[in-house]
Amino acid sequence: MGFLRKNPVALIAFLIIIFLFMISLLAPVIALYSPTEIDVDNVLSPPSLRHPFGTDELGRDVLSRMIYGARVSLSVGFIAVSIAILIGTLIGSIAGYYGGRIDSILMRFVDIMLTFPTIFLILAIMVIVEQNIWTIMVVIGLTGWMDVARLVRAEFLSLKEREFVQAARALGMSNSRIIFRHILPNALAPVFVAAVFGIAGAILTESALSFLGFGIRPPEPSWGNILSSGKDNIEVAWWLSVFPGLAIFITTLSYNLLGEALRDSLDPRLREHR
16 A cells, blocks of 8 residues: 555545545434435425535435435445456466467457446346346446456466466476466456456446446435436536436545555556656
8 A cells, every 4th residue: 555655646536445445334313304204395405504415305414315325336346346347257267277279268268258338238138137226236246357357367478477377387296286376366466456447437327227227226325316316406406416417426436546655556657657
């Protein structure tokens, strides 16, 4: 984490991410109201001391819904990226280590997957399967591993010819041990960077799905479905669009800035070329 001390912008981004984690963990404690509590006497109330972020078309407190919505966004980001990292690392490791026909078959499969526009592929799947948070996590993870596979493969192609790998082969170590004990730990640096950028992408994807009505369904709160209700009331309730939109923007920007700083710290050559 030493790179954060040298990059104040990345440090601020990191602190914002930590803050979001804290409010999502403490949501039951700090939320002023239940996120599903309906108050017909306060429908579309503007921001006030009682409701700092106003209320929606059912009188639900927007701030409380956004606090609980942070749980959804961060959970989707981490679980979906974890699935993508696991699949991409496994396929990239096998392709890069064995090479030849195995590499050719796996990389052609990756190329085929990359030809499909991700958001349309996800929408097509979401029409078929049950729409809940677990399904969204799995679908985003299953459609987002290709870039990780290519990164890991490239690292394996470079590392498998190094002296320490040839020494491990000379000692009679099995392929699985060489892959997971010797090469993979040295190939994870770009994977960590991809994971940080991937979380930002997953949060955006979940928000887009919920906004379009294919993601988290009301009354369960999500930044995307809060923003969707703002679309229907934009002329009379600006707060329904502004606050969740800012939350999505600040969160994804923070992850992207942190990812940029992490990438620069792991590969100083990138920083020198700027």
